Amino acid sequence: DIQMTQSPSTLSASVGDRVTITCRASQSISSWLAWYQQKPGKAPKVMIYKASSLESGVPSRFSGSGSGTEFTLTISSLQPDDFATYYCQQYHSSWTFGQGTKVEIK
Amino acid sequence: QVQLVESGGGVVQPGRSLRLSCAASGFTFSSYGMQWVRQGPGKGLEWVAVIWYDGGNYYADSVKGRFTISRDNSRNTLYLQMNSLRAEDTAVYYCARISGGDSGSYFDYWGRGNLVTVSS
Numbered sequence: 084d085i086q087m088t089q090s091p092s093t094l095s096a097s098v099g100d101r102v103t104i105t106c107r108a109s110q111s112i113s114s115w116l117a118w119y120q121q122k123p124g125k126a127p128k129v130m131i132y133k134a135s136s137l138e139s140g141v142p143s144r145f146s147g148s149g150s151g152t153e154f155t156l157t158i159s160s161l162q163p164d165d166f167a168t169y170y171c172q173q174y175h176s177s178w179t180f181g182q183g184t185k186v187e188i189k
Numbered sequence: 190q191v192q193l194v195e196s197g198g199g200v201v202q203p204g205r206s207l208r209l210s211c212a213a214s215g216f217t218f219s220s221y222g223m224q225w226v227r228q229g230p231g232k233g234l235e236w237v238a239v240i241w242y243d244g245g246n247y248y249a250d251s252v253k254g255r256f257t258i259s260r261d262n263s264r265n266t267l268y269l270q271m272n273s274l275r276a277e278d279t280a281v282y283y284c285a286r287i288s289g290g291d292s293g294s295y296f297d298y299w300g301r302g303n304l305v306t307v308s309s
Contacts, residue, residue, distance in 0.1 A: 115293050117295035117296070119234075119296075121234075125301075126283055126299035126300060126301055126302055127234065127283075127296075127299055128299070129295060129296060129297055132288070132292050132293070132295045132297075133292050133293060133295075136292065138297070170233065170234055172234075172295065172296075174293050174294045174295050177236065177247070178224070178236040178239075178294075179236065180233055180234040180235070180236070181233075182233050183233045183234075
């Protein structure tokens, strides 16, 4: 099974900060990676798919990069609506999520 | 617009059974693969089961042999039959649609979730 490891687990940041979350796969997954945002009590929402493609309707301050085993999600200028938990997910072989990164207010 | 609405959750004793449903609308249900994903209290997301448009299915090891995913395309409804439930199956269960096209099988739409609590 492919394992996904995110870092950090928690990230404290201020509005306007540039934020980067890292996700590592235990083996190569090419670009078959998605990023989801989840707010408390709500369903996850896809933000990025195929490592770097922005889902329709997602603000352009979100971007994704990487391939193989190392990936990043970047928020260029953190907004109040962005405080949430973010999960990476590989879909190269079955589906596996990372453990999540909580972005909280500093 | 695409809508997925789960139902059927609740409190059940260990060892008993429960069936979840997910009513789909706003898209051609029979053309898409569908998934169940769960999230234990305070925990992360765990993929549970998939059923493809042709009925082929696959399960996570943690539920294999106990859970059965199925679909009724005439009713636009996805199901998850959960047998021999354990305390560790306690979670919010989400149904999700697998995206179509060549961008791979990520989950593009999710239901709001349904809580299953396994407790005596």
